[in-house]
Amino acid sequence: MYIYLNGVIVHQSEASISPFDHGYLYGLGVFETFRTYGGHPFLLKDHLSRLKKGLKALNIEWDIKEAEIKKIVSTLLRNNGWEDAYCRLNVSGGPGEIGLQTAPYEDATTILFQKELPPSRPLREKEGVFLRLRRSTPEIDERLKSHHYLNNLAAKREIGPSHDREGIFLTGGGHICEGITSNIFWIKEGAIYTPSIETGLLNGITRQFILAMAKSLQMPVHEGLYRESDLESASEVFFTNSVQEVVPVNRIGNRTFEGREGRFVRLLHEHYQKYVTYLDSIEEMKEGNAHATND
Known part of the structure; x- marks a missing residue:
């Protein structure tokens, strides 16, 4: 190489x-x-x-x-x-x-x-696992995508080497934060929910893209401080990162979710694929959607 x-x-x-x-x-x-x-x-x-x-x-x-x-x-x-x-x-x-x-x-x-990487990736489900290890606080005011990866490595060791499981960090205060190498979202009654930057999460580029795309699809979007119990009434849960794109979750503990059959996961995945071969920035998508609306 x-x-x-x-x-x-x-x-x-x-x-x-x-x-x-x-x-x-x-x-x-x-x-x-x-x-x-x-x-x-x-x-x-x-x-x-x-x-x-x-x-x-x-x-x-x-x-x-x-x-x-x-x-x-x-x-x-x-x-x-x-x-x-x-x-x-x-x-x-x-x-x-x-x-x-x-x-x-x-x-x-x-x-x-x-x-x-293969040229196309079908939706691949994962199991979500709440970690015993808590998310470390950012080194400075906002978390950087830095070389400081011990917290992530220790979390991966906690859940094991399987590619079909993703750990979910809670903050020291017990709020849902993010995955080991991903951001987390869930769907309730047609609205999309995700932890806010206030939790100390890494503000993923794919996270930002999904939020912008959801708004363009006129999906209500909520960012805030949430606990494990907030997932109990969710119909769909998914992770995101720049390599795996949108990853549907089929199970967290004893709770099952719609996984790859979820309506909104499939919708977001389909729209995501429309942009991958030409888009340079999220702002370009916003401008393009604005022009389409004006037309």
Whole structure:
């Protein structure tokens, strides 16, 4: 597999970083995962916007343009012989002196690698499992998609290696927060519910896209503080992330849900697929829907 590392395309066997990289020593870095569909990096503009916001919070200087990232993605796809792929863009503080640094990081390490995916993914159900482990609080005011992943790793170890189960974090105060690698939604009487950012969740790009798409479909949307009992009257539950898209839930504990047969899960999944081969940002979808309404 070929990867991008600090300005060059290299085979993975030739890639190396400094042992003094502060991403390795202190976890100073953020990353984004996104998918390509027929070679198109879906919602790349939004992923880069969140990445740059996180880098600013970590005081890491980085200025690679969207057009350059698209070129790198295309080059890697061509070299690897793929069209549909998982992409991870990783930026760390780069090498520095030993010790905690307060000055800006000016020599960031940038890595972009891919993993082949099938061209289409049918709706695949998962079981939801409420975790004993609670969600850690964000490192700063808002949770970053950072290298600090021990809380997620410990949660995954709690539920085991099965790909058919997803853990559900509660906050320290007992509110539903998010999945181990996903955001969570549920449906009640035609309305969509999801925990608010106040819970300390990662504000996923797919989460934002689903909320915008639900509004365009004129579905009532509610974000707030919810407890386990709020799921008891839900008809549908689903997880979202940028690689697995919309993942219907068929069971949580003794409670069963409609899973892949759920009307709204299927509706959202179908509409999601309409955009994946060309959309660069959520704002483009909003503008397009606004124009369609005006017409």
